[in-house]
Amino acid sequence: MPRPLRYFEPGDLVEVTTRTLQGMLLLRPSPLLCEIILGVLGRAQALYGLRIHAFVFLSNHYHLLCSPVDSEQLARAMCFINSNLAREVGRLHGFREKFWSRRYQAIPVTGELAAQIERLRYLLAHGCKEGFVLTPGEWPGVHCIDALMHGKPLQGVWFDRTLEFEARRQGLEFGARDFSTVYSITLSPLPCWQHLSAEQYRGAIATLIAEIEAGARRRREETHREPAGAEFVRRQNPLSRPARSKHSPAPRIHAASRAARLAFREAYRVFLAAFQRASEKLRSGDRSAEFPRFSFPPSLSFARGPVPNLAT
Numbered sequence: 001m002p003r004p005l006r007y008f009e010p011g012d013l014v015e016v017t018t019r020t021l022q023g024m025l026l027l028r029p030s031p032l033l034c035e036i037i038l039g040v041l042g043r044a045q046a047l048y049g050l051r052i053h054a055f056v057f058l059s060n061h062y063h064l065l066c067s068p069v070d071s072e073q074l075a076r077a078m079c080f081i082n083s084n085l086a087r088e089v090g091r092l093h094g095f096r097e098k099f100w101s102r103r104y105q106a107i108p109v110t111g112e113l114a115a116q117i118e119r120l121r122y123l124l125a126h127g128c129k130e131g132f133v134l135t136p137g138e139w140p141g142v143h144c145i146d147a148l149m150h151g152k153p154l155q156g157v158w159f160d161r162t163l164e165f166e167a168r169r170q171g172l173e174f175g176a177r178d179f180s181t182v183y184s185i186t187l188s189p190l191p192c193w194q195h196l197s198a199e200q201y202r203g204a205i206a207t208l209i210a211e212i213e214a215g216a217r218r219r220r221e222e223t224h225r226e227p228a229g230a231e232f233v234r235r236q237n238p239l240s241r242p243a244r245s246k247h248s249p250a251p252r253i254h255a256a257s258r259a260a261r262l263a264f265r266e267a268y269r270v271f272l273a274a275f276q277r278a279s280e281k282l283r284s285g286d287r288s289a290e291f292p293r294f295s296f297p298p299s300l301s302f303a304r305g306p307v308p309n310l311a312t
Helices: 031-048 071-093 113-124 145-150 161-169 198-223 230-235 258-283
Strands: 013-019 052-057 061-066 105-109 154-159 180-185
Touching: 013 071, 013 113, 031 052, 031 071, 031 154, 031 180, 052 113, 061 113, 071 105, 105 113, 113 198, 145 198
Parallel strands: none
Antiparallel strands: 013 061, 013 105, 052 061, 154 180
């Protein structure tokens, strides 16, 4: 079955999700790994200008809420983020195989207030809803909650492996951080809450966190099970896999109403039809085929020349 075309309008809110190979716990939190993840995100934002609203990194996947200017910006930023995380985390654990289970998923979120708030609530609840911690603020890995609620700076370290390689080639000695740079990450308010002041925005985030914590307390009372705790998370073997993994299909759109969902489906149908018409023209040899805006046209076919006579 072919992969669906990525489709969203410029500036739309998009939820990005990426999972590790076989759900392995390769992103298990540690102080160094947290520095690396934030450094990669910060450098990606500096290079590509991606507007980020929130993110959280669990042991085997991560979520990112962002508003790309177009699909090309998102593709370039995600290529940078995922490729560098795969190399850096693989280096950290001595893991040299394929790192991510598949390419990242980018699901648009409608402009509805309820839809955007629900996706932010879902993201912030990670670490808590799985039963690891009682409050999202106790998650030991990379989480944006302190930055959103208290304005804590988000800073990480980018290690320039190219300069390290050149130094080794020249036989120079250097420390682990001699070729490192500190990058900061800027978080923007959700599109639906752009009109709020900084104080109002933090108050809205605090309300979401209170709802998440109340739900966690109810689950603890119903199940009579205490959270596993941050230390349990840190002790996990990064090469192990969880006993159960989520395999439900991802939706095409996050919407709060049926009308918004149907409107997106119709817009996607028109986009897909235009893309297919242009693809058919290109396959027939017409290189002037015009593809719809904000799409990735397929590459041209292999240019086969005359078959050489090998008998001579």
